[in-house]
Amino acid sequence: MSRLQLDSINVSFGDVHIVRDVSLDLQQGEIGCLLGPSGCGKTTLLRSIAGFQTLQSGTIQIDDSLVSNQTVNVAPELRGVGMVFQDFALFPHLNVADNISFGMRKASASERRARVEELLNRIGLPGYQKRFPHELSGGQQQRVALARALAPRPRLLLLDEPFSSLDAELRERLAVEVRELLKKENITALLVTHDQHEAFAMADKAGVMYQGELLQWDTPYQLYHQPKHQLVADFIGHGVLLQGIVNDDASLTSPLGQLSHPSLLDIDAGTRVSFLVRPDDIVPDPTSRLRATVKARGFRGAHNLYTVELPGGIELLTLSPSHEQFQVGANIGLRPELDHLVIFAANLCELPGFYDQAPTVQPLPAVIPKAQTA
Amino acid sequence: MRYSSWRQLTLITTAVIIGVPLLIICWSMLQLLWTDDLSTLSHLWDTVVPEYIRHSLILLVGVAVGVVVLGVSTAWLTTACRFPGQRLLSWALLLPLAVPAYIVAYTYTGMFDYAGPFQTALRDWFDWGYGDYWFPEVRSLGGAIVVLSLVLFPYVYLITRATFIQQSATTLEAGRSLGLSPWQCFFRLALPLARPAIVTGTTLALMETLADYGTVQHFGVTTFTTGIFRTWYGLGDLMGALQLAGMLLVAVMALIFIERRSRRQARYDQRNPRPATAFVLRGWRALGASLLCWLPLLCGFVLPALQLTLWSIERAAVWQDPDFWQLTFNSFTLAVCAAVLIVIMALWLAYGRRQIPTRAVRTSVAFAGMGYAIPGLVIAVGLMVFLTSIDQVIITVSEQWFNYNPGLLLSGTLVALLFAYSVRFLSVSLQTIQAGLGEIRPSMDEAAQIQGYSPLQVLRKIHLPLLRPSVFTALILVGVDVLKELPATLVLRPFDFNTLAVRAYEMAGDERLADAGPPALMMVLVGLIPVILLSRAMLKSQQAALKEQEFVPVTA
Numbered sequence: 001m002s003r004l005q006l007d008s009i010n011v012s013f014g015d016v017h018i019v020r021d022v023s024l025d026l027q028q029g030e031i032g033c034l035l036g037p038s039g040c041g042k043t044t045l046l047r048s049i050a051g052f053q054t055l056q057s058g059t060i061q062i063d064d065s066l067v068s069n070q071t072v073n074v075a076p077e078l079r080g081v082g083m084v085f086q087d088f089a090l091f092p093h094l095n096v097a098d099n100i101s102f103g104m105r106k107a108s109a110s111e112r113r114a115r116v117e118e119l120l121n122r123i124g125l126p127g128y129q130k131r132f133p134h135e136l137s138g139g140q141q142q143r144v145a146l147a148r149a150l151a152p153r154p155r156l157l158l159l160d161e162p163f164s165s166l167d168a169e170l171r172e173r174l175a176v177e178v179r180e181l182l183k184k185e186n187i188t189a190l191l192v193t194h195d196q197h198e199a200f201a202m203a204d205k206a207g208v209m210y211q212g213e214l215l216q217w218d219t220p221y222q223l224y225h226q227p228k229h230q231l232v233a234d235f236i237g238h239g240v241l242l243q244g245i246v247n248d249d250a251s252l253t254s255p256l257g258q259l260s261h262p263s264l265l266d267i268d269a270g271t272r273v274s275f276l277v278r279p280d281d282i283v284p285d286p287t288s289r290l291r292a293t294v295k296a297r298g299f300r301g302a303h304n305l306y307t308v309e310l311p312g313g314i315e316l317l318t319l320s321p322s323h324e325q326f327q328v329g330a331n332i333g334l335r336p337e338l339d340h341l342v343i344f345a346a347n348l349c350e351l352p353g354f355y356d357q358a359p360t361v362q363p364l365p366a367v368i369p370k371a372q373t374a
Numbered sequence: 375m376r377y378s379s380w381r382q383l384t385l386i387t388t389a390v391i392i393g394v395p396l397l398i399i400c401w402s403m404l405q406l407l408w409t410d411d412l413s414t415l416s417h418l419w420d421t422v423v424p425e426y427i428r429h430s431l432i433l434l435v436g437v438a439v440g441v442v443v444l445g446v447s448t449a450w451l452t453t454a455c456r457f458p459g460q461r462l463l464s465w466a467l468l469l470p471l472a473v474p475a476y477i478v479a480y481t482y483t484g485m486f487d488y489a490g491p492f493q494t495a496l497r498d499w500f501d502w503g504y505g506d507y508w509f510p511e512v513r514s515l516g517g518a519i520v521v522l523s524l525v526l527f528p529y530v531y532l533i534t535r536a537t538f539i540q541q542s543a544t545t546l547e548a549g550r551s552l553g554l555s556p557w558q559c560f561f562r563l564a565l566p567l568a569r570p571a572i573v574t575g576t577t578l579a580l581m582e583t584l585a586d587y588g589t590v591q592h593f594g595v596t597t598f599t600t601g602i603f604r605t606w607y608g609l610g611d612l613m614g615a616l617q618l619a620g621m622l623l624v625a626v627m628a629l630i631f632i633e634r635r636s637r638r639q640a641r642y643d644q645r646n647p648r649p650a651t652a653f654v655l656r657g658w659r660a661l662g663a664s665l666l667c668w669l670p671l672l673c674g675f676v677l678p679a680l681q682l683t684l685w686s687i688e689r690a691a692v693w694q695d696p697d698f699w700q701l702t703f704n705s706f707t708l709a710v711c712a713a714v715l716i717v718i719m720a721l722w723l724a725y726g727r728r729q730i731p732t733r734a735v736r737t738s739v740a741f742a743g744m745g746y747a748i749p750g751l752v753i754a755v756g757l758m759v760f761l762t763s764i765d766q767v768i769i770t771v772s773e774q775w776f777n778y779n780p781g782l783l784l785s786g787t788l789v790a791l792l793f794a795y796s797v798r799f800l801s802v803s804l805q806t807i808q809a810g811l812g813e814i815r816p817s818m819d820e821a822a823q824i825q826g827y828s829p830l831q832v833l834r835k836i837h838l839p840l841l842r843p844s845v846f847t848a849l850i851l852v853g854v855d856v857l858k859e860l861p862a863t864l865v866l867r868p869f870d871f872n873t874l875a876v877r878a879y880e881m882a883g884d885e886r887l888a889d890a891g892p893p894a895l896m897m898v899l900v901g902l903i904p905v906i907l908l909s910r911a912m913l914k915s916q917q918a919a920l921k922e923q924e925f926v927p928v929t930a
Contacts, residue, residue, distance in 0.1 A: 050824055077826045089817035093839045102835075103825030152825060 002064070003028045003188040004049070004156055009058030009068075011044055018044045020212040021058070026156075026188055026205065031179065033191045033203035034214075035235065041212040042192045043086075046158050049190065050083050051076035062156060082154030086161045088145040090133040096120070096144055097129035103152040119147040122181055139170050146178060150185060157182070157189040163198055175201040196236055200224075208232045230344040233276045238305065240316050241274045241344070252343075255314045256336045257290065258362040263341075263353035273351070276342040279305060279317040284324070288333035292316065294326045308334065336361045378730055385726040388719060389738035392745065392797050395756030396623070402613070402759075403620040418614055422601055423621070430597045430625070432515060433522070433590070434580055440523025441579045444670045445530025446572060450560065451667055453538040456652045457660035463667045464535075465909035468528050470674030472901035474858045475525040476588020477878060477894045478674070481681040482521055483592065484887045486512045513593045521593075522583050524674035529582075530575035532912065537571040538564065556653065573636035577629045584626055585749035587861035592882055598622040599751050599861065606865075612759065619752040630747050679898060685891025692892045702896060705857055705873040708788070712795040713803075713853035717845060719796065720803040724811050743801040750862035753797050757866065761785035761793070790866040795856050802855060803848035810844025811837075847907060854904050858897055 002025040011019040018041045026032045034042040047053040049060055051067065051074060060068040062081070067074040082103070090099050100119055101112040120126050123143040133141055142162060149157055162178070163171040175198045182189050193199055199206050200220045207217040208231070215229040216222075227233035230241065244254035248269035252259040256277070267273070284306075292308040295315065303319045306326065310316065318334060326332055338361065341354035390397075451457075452464040470478075486492050486509075493509055496502065510516065541564060549559040587599040598618055606615035655663050692698050727739045745753070761784040772780050784790060814837060822832045860875045867876065874893040881890035 050820070052820055075828075076820070076824045077828060079824075081824060083821065083824045085817040085821055087815060087817055089815060089821040091818060091822075091836060091840075092813075102822070105826055148821075148825075 002026065003030070003062065004032075004190065005059075005061040005064075006045075006049070007059045007061075009045075009048065009060060010056040011041070011048055011053055012056050017212055019048070022209075022212075022214040023058075024207060024214060024217045026190060028188055029183075029186050030204045031182055031189045031191065031202055033193060033199040033206040033220075034209055035193060035196055035199050035206060036209035037235070038194055040209040042209045043160055045209070046083075046160050046190065046192050049156075050081055050158055051079050080155045082149035082152065082157045084142075084145050084149045084157070084159040084162045086164060088133075088141045088165075090141055090145055090148070092133050094132075095129065096125075096131045096133070096136075099133065099144060100147045100151050102148060105152075115151055116147075119151060122184070123147050124177075138166050139174060142166060142174065146181070150181075150187065153185075155188070157187050159189060159191040161193055162191065163195070164193070171195070172197060172201060178202065208235050210235075225340075225342075226350075227276065227342060228350045230274065230349075233342065233344070237278065238317055239276050239278045242277055242314065242316075243272065243274050246271045246273060252359075255310050255312060256361060259336075259338075259341065259359045260362070261341055261354060261357065261359040263351075263357075266353060267351065272346065274344050276344075277316060277336075277338070279319040281336060281338045282316055282318040283335050283337050284318060284320050284326070285333050285335035288335045290334045290336070291331055292334050294328050294330045294332060297326070297328060308332065381726060382730055382732065382735055385723060385730075385735050386738045388723060389742040392742045392800060394760050395753045395794075395797055396744075396748065398756040398760050399616060399620050399623055399752065402616045406617065418605070418618065422596070423618075425596055426598050426601050426618075429515060429590075429595055430584070433519060433583060433595070433597060436516075436519030437522045437526065437583045438576050438580060440519060441527040441530045441576055442572060444523060444527035445575060446534055446565075446568070448527075448667050448670060449531045449535040449538055450564070451663050453535055454560075454564075454652055455655050455663055457655040457663045459664050459668070463664070463671065465913060466671055466675075467531055467667065468905050468909050468912070469671065469902075470525050471528045471908070472905045473525060473675060473678055473898050474588065474860070474875070474901070475522055475582075475586055476592060476860060476882075477682070477890075477897065478525050478678045479518070479521045479589040479592045480878070480882045480887055480890050480894065481678040482512050482517065483882075484685070485677065485681055515593070515595050518589055518593045518595050521589055522579075522586065524670060526579035526582055527670060527674070529578045530572060532908070533571045533575040533578075534568050535912075537568040541567055570636045574633055577633040577636070581626060581629050581747050584622060584629070585751070585861075587749075587751055587864075588879060598625075599749060602751050602755060603861070603865075606755065612755075615755050616759065619755045622749060622752055626747050626749065626752075630744070679895075682891050682895040682898060685888040686895045688888050689891055692889065698892060701872055701874055701877055701893065704871065705875070708791065708873060709853040709856040711788075712792055712799070712856045713849045715792060716796050716800055716852050717803045717807070717848050719800060720807045720848060721845070723800075723804060724807045727808070728811055739804070743804045745797045745799070746801040748798065750794065750798055750859055751865065753794050754862045754865040757790060757794050757797070758785060761790055785866075787868055788871070791863065791868075794862045794866050795852075795859065798859070798862065799852045799855050803852050806848040806851060807841070807844050810841050810847075814840050850907060851904050854900055857900055 004024075004026040006022055006024050008021045008023050009019060010017065010021060020041075022045060024032070034045065036042045044053060048055055048068060054073050055068050055070060057070050059066055062079065066072060067079055091102065094102065097113075097116045100116045101107070104112050104115060107115070116129060117126070120128055123146065125140060125143060128136075128140070128144075133144070136144065142165075146159075146162070159178075163174055166174065179202045191199070191202055203220055205217065206220050206223055208215045208223065208229075210231050216227065216232050218226075218228070223232060223236050227236060233239060233241065242254055242256065244252045244259070246252055246264055246267045246269055247258075250260055250262055250264040252261070252264055252273070252275070254275070259275075290310075292310050294306055295309050296307040298305040298307075299322065300319075302322055304322050304325070306318050306320065308316050308318055316334070320326075339358050340356070341359050343351045343354055345351050448463075448467050452460055452467065484490055488504075488509075496507070496509075500507075545563055545567070546559050549563045550556075554562060585599070587603065590597045591600050591603070598621065602615045602618045602622070605611050605618060686693070723739050723742060726735055762782070765782045765785050768783055769779055769781075772778055818836055819832055822836050823829070827835060857873075858875060860879055863873055864876055864879065867873070872880075874897050878890040878893045878897070881887070881893075
């Protein structure tokens with residue numbers, strides 16, 4: 001039984017389509033995460049699950065009971081959903097204890113006291129009952145906002161960019177803490193963010209939204225390694241998309257050389273495709289025939305992230321341990337080490353069949369770059 | 375859906391009713407164009423209007439110079455410099471706002487007239503007689519400029535000060551690093567950055583100047599307000615008064631236009647400012663700075679207040695007079711009624727604006743908030759025309775149907791006064807309440823709603839406690855303004871109904887200045903309340919600007 005199920009929902013303001021045909025589901029106890037650039041409709045999607053936004057079409061079900069469709073819109077206060085707001089929205093006239101117990105309307109005073117104490121312990125702020133919101137730091141306010149949303153034991157918790165107003169360091173630590181807390185309480189939660197690190201730290205399932213469409217709904221691992229859509233590949237992690245032309249012998253002519261993979265037989269010869277190359281797919285190798293010039297170096301602590309340029313002017317990213325240093329302008333050798341191929345057709349969708357087997361690469365640096373420079 | 379459109383209708387209707395005096399005046403001007411009956415206007419134009427225009431212009435220019443010089447210099451000194459008394463001065467400089475201009479005018483007449491203590495002392499010391507020496511005439515155009523500048527400069531002070539505080543240190547430090555001296559920094563950076571604020575403060579002061587009746591009347595300066603009053607009451611020419619009011623309105627509109635423009639430019643916001651290090655003044659510099667700041671405070675508040683106190687002691691008997699307490703009771707009852715009425719209207723409008731922000735509603739609410747700029751006398755003239763004509767209709771109908779004459783139900787009763795106050799002071803409470811409502815972010819409503827509270831419960835649990843301080847502030851601001859208001863009260867009050875302001879005006883008009891003391895002192899004491907609120911809000915917002923951004927409960 002799904003805790004939350006969205007079936008091809010559409011939301012529009014006047015003529016502007018904000019959410020297009022989005023379907024997803026979350027099981028009891030799962031944490032989901034919607035990723036995407038600002039303005040992609042993810043907050044609107046969250047607000048329509050909360051009941052602040054009506055649907056143009058599609059259905060939203062919580063615990064298999066319908067809460068929203070084109071005509072039905074169960075009021076937010078009747079949905080049993082909790083929400084953590086981007087600006088926390090703590091009530092400035094109430095102290096921490098009253099803020100947290102605000103939603104426990106039917107509970108007795110002693111129940112409230114016990115629950116407030118339990119939650120304050122959980123969020124690491126014991127004894128803060130009598131403080132007022134303005135006396136708390138940003139991170140503390142965030143945790144109180146979370147406790148407030150959890151206090152009435154909601155069936156589903158929605159979090160709208162909950163960490164965006166905190167600084168980066170605090171953000172990742174809190175994300176891990178919040179995940180632990182949600183797991184302990186066995187809460188089903190849906191989080192909205194534009195920060196993929198946050199999403200990877202929190203989520204069991206994640207999705208990337210772009211211009212109102214949910215491009216992929218999968219585990220974070222699959223979003224990274226097997227993006228279903230070129231825009232997902234673009235949005236998640238570092239990487240470069242290279243162009244290539246399919247040959248009729250199960251190979252692909254690309255700036256990296258000739259890539260062979262049995263599934264390439266399924267594609268018509270002469271088709272232009274693009275494929276994803278992550279920085280860890282390219283390894284510096286002085287003996288390699290594939291040569292490139294170092295354009296920029298980014299120090300990442302344990303690693304250096306190099307932007308390198310192939311003779312044809314095509315840029316690639318590569319990682320190398322930080323004790324191995326190349327100067328900008330140096331000419332280095334590169335060896336492709338692709339575990340699998342992620343190939344996108346001209347319509348930006350991923351082509352199936354390339355995941356289970358690594359391709360073989362035959363560097364032919366003399367052919368392609370010449371063809372391109374000519 | 376039906377409820378919301380009904381509610382929109384009430385909002386628009388409120389705005390239209392509030393706008394009635396304005397519409398009447400515009401309509402009468404338009405009528406002038408259609409009927410081509412320019413006899414009244416051309417007569418006025420031939421005789422008095424040039425003088426009104428000349429006097430009003432001189433007054434405006436003089437007051438503008440006065441308030442800018444006083445306001446900007448005190449604002450800069452109290453923000454950028456540290457000298458003994460600077461902290462006290464930074465809020466005390468608001469005190470002149472507590473005293474209505476006409477009352478300062480009375481005290482100055484009392485102090486510096488031929489028979490006043492100052493000139494008497496001069497004559498005694500130097501053994502002069504009448505005509506032996508020259509002394510500036512208090513009751514003159516120049517006197518009016520001085521008095522109005524002294525009372526109104528806190529507008530410029532308050533707004534400019536806020537800008538100076540927000541100016542970040544880096545701007546000034548960048549100026550220094552580019553080779554400017556501290557004085558050059560002031561003239562080439564701080565002052566130009568504060569220009570929109572200075573313009574806003576000055577236009578506010580000039581609007582008050584145009585609306586002023588008590589001061590210019592007492593000083594015998596003929597301006598549009600005294601002209602309207604004389605044409606109407608002296609000559610019984612309502613049409614002429616309407617036309618003069620129309621001209622005054624044009625001037626006010628010009629000022630509103632300037633003010634709006636300057637506010638639009640005022641977006642030189644500097645985010646997250648680090649306050650500039652203050653110049654610590656010592657020796658003669660410190661002395662000069664405190665003298666410069668104490669002088670306007672002394673002349674604008676301390677001296678008038680002392681004079682009023684002296685008069686009140688001199689006329690101690692008045693305080694035991696039941697008539698006086700009846701007067702006080704009248705004033706306060708009127709103020710409370712008006713304040714409650716106006717704040718309820720403001721709440722209705724502000725919530726409408728928040729919950730159904732359609733174009734029509736937004737325009738209506740903005741229109742209803744325009745009244746602060748319109749002189750009380752103009753409102754009174756427009757309203758009188760409207761209410762008397764409605765009264766005539768009521769009387770005719772009632773006599774025909776019931777054979778009974780109910781009298782002037784609207785124009786002859788407190789209804790007219792409350793109406794005029796609503797037009798003039800709605801904007802004050804509207805602004806306060808909208809500011810308070812703005813502090814309650816929409817996400818708070820949603821946070822409460824998603825935790826199972828119905829909209830009405832949200833109102834009771836979240837809005838009521840959070841909005842209480844703003845409502846309270848609005849009540850006080852409106853109440854005190856009503857208490858001090860003179861021209862509209864003078865014209866629209868029912869027969870035999872007097873207030874403190876009217877009594878002070880009558881006594882001063884009869885040259886019984888000392889008798890004007892007790893009611894005036896009473897008004898000043900009450901007038902101190904909003905000034906204290908204002909200074910508290912000012913200091914608080916200053917602290918908030920210095921601290922990192924976080925949310926503060928709404929007060930003041």
